Amino acid sequence: MTFVTRFAPSPTGLLHLGHAYSAMSAFDQAREAGGRFLLRIEDIDQTRSRPEFESAIEQDLAWLGLEWETPARRQSEHFADYDVALSRLRGLGVVYRCFLTRREIAEASTQAPHGEGEGPDGVIYRGPVNQMSRDEEEARLTQGQPFAWRLSMNYSQDLLGEEFSQMDFEEEGSGPNGEHGTVRARPNLAGDVIIARKDCPASYHLAVTHDDALQGVTHITRGEDLFASTHVHVLLQRLLGLPTPVYRHHRLLTDESGKRYAKRDRALTLASLRASGASPADIRNRIGLSGP
Numbered sequence: 001m002t003f004v005t006r007f008a009p010s011p012t013g014l015l016h017l018g019h020a021y022s023a024m025s026a027f028d029q030a031r032e033a034g035g036r037f038l039l040r041i042e043d044i045d046q047t048r049s050r051p052e053f054e055s056a057i058e059q060d061l062a063w064l065g066l067e068w069e070t071p072a073r074r075q076s077e078h079f080a081d082y083d084v085a086l087s088r089l090r091g092l093g094v095v096y097r098c099f100l101t102r103r104e105i106a107e108a109s110t111q112a113p114h115g116e117g118e119g120p121d122g123v124i125y126r127g128p129v130n131q132m133s134r135d136e137e138e139a140r141l142t143q144g145q146p147f148a149w150r151l152s153m154n155y156s157q158d159l160l161g162e163e164f165s166q167m168d169f170e171e172e173g174s175g176p177n178g179e180h181g182t183v184r185a186r187p188n189l190a191g192d193v194i195i196a197r198k199d200c201p202a203s204y205h206l207a208v209t210h211d212d213a214l215q216g217v218t219h220i221t222r223g224e225d226l227f228a229s230t231h232v233h234v235l236l237q238r239l240l241g242l243p244t245p246v247y248r249h250h251r252l253l254t255d256e257s258g259k260r261y262a263k264r265d266r267a268l269t270l271a272s273l274r275a276s277g278a279s280p281a282d283i284r285n286r287i288g289l290s291g292p
Contacts, residue, residue, distance in 0.1 A: 017268055039061065044200065056271060094152055096149070
């Protein structure tokens with residue numbers, strides 16, 4: 001089996017040192033395995049994605065010495081694919097329309113005895129206490145109320161039966177709590193995550209799961225902040241009959257004060273570092289990667 005990995009940034013800002021670590025790690029692994037390295041532009045969020053950031057991503061990666069297969073897949077060009085995947089989930093009866101806003105969910109969480117905490121999408125939502133009637137749902141749709149398609153953990157568990165509690169994935173890196181090796185998937189801890197919206201056929205969870213399978217990705221390297229999302233992706237893979245890649249979650253890079261690198265830290269973007277005279281070798285040394 002050919003080793004296939006990818007780097008999949010969102011063009012909503014400039015790449016920083018944390019992105020460099022993920023991209024260079026994945027590229028090094030593909031080269032060592034004699035495999036393939038892909039670039040995917042995850043521009044589902046059309047309100048924040050910008051063409052200039054996409055161009056900057058390619059310039060930064062090329063400067064670092066990375067090469068990828070062209071053309072890169074751009075998610076905004078494949079909305080129809082995600083709509084098909086959503087239709088399959090609807091056919092399985094594991095998704096439902098949720099008309100609650102994030103604020104309403106957050107307010108309800110604060111009123112719970114212990115609160116639901118934070119999941120991959122923010123405040124965890126466990127689903128409605130009582131299922132909405134078809135008449136009420138139709139009335140809301142007629143009024144044009146916005147909604148999100150949520151993946152029901154209860155419906156998924158009912159469909160999969162014992163298989164729901166037996167799902168697992170291989171972790172070659174490390175999760176936030178040191179998880180390594182064969183890890184039991186626990187998607188229910190994330191609650192009913194959003195997988196699409198009224199005006200967008202896919203969220204990150206659905207699009208990334210679909211594309212990794214479509215592109216034959218066998219190994220995924222990404223930050224440990226996405227470890228919780230991996231559990232949800234394993235469930236989607238099982239529901240849609242897709243293969244589960246091997247995952248390599250890595251530590252998150254931080255500055256001297258222990259703060260995570262972010263796109264808003266312009267001084268630490270690759271473009272800024274390059275302009276200040278840094279070389280690709282300097283970047284490797286700074287983020288703790290060995291030379292090519």
